[in-house]
Amino acid sequence: MAGESTARKGAETTSQDGSFTLLLFASASSYAGDIETLTLSAPMSLRDVFATLEQKFPGFEKKVLRSAAVTVNLEYVDFDLDGEEGEGLDIEIKKGDEVGIIPPVSSG
Secondary structure, eight states: OOOOOEEEESSOOOOTTTHHHHHEOOHHHTTSOOOOOEEESEEEEEEHHHHHHHHHSSIIIIIIIIOOOOEETTTEEEOOOOOSSSSSTTTTOOTEEEEEOOOOOOOO
């Protein structure tokens, strides 16, 4: 599976040739051992991003992705993990892109 990563905690990352930035917010970061930023190889489909996260952090799909919002370059992506057509999952993430995993947030 393509997509070796470099983890950085709390640091801004500059995209390298052939890579994109994956930002993990709130409980997504917590589930990934407090990793906030990953740099992954590009190009890669959103489906492959999710598979990479599941491989690195078993259970990530069920515990985080099923209820999370996802952005690509600050625009929300509509995806269905259970959809036969894989709505949104085939979006190609290109070098220099920024993908965000945003779990639900509650306030009190």
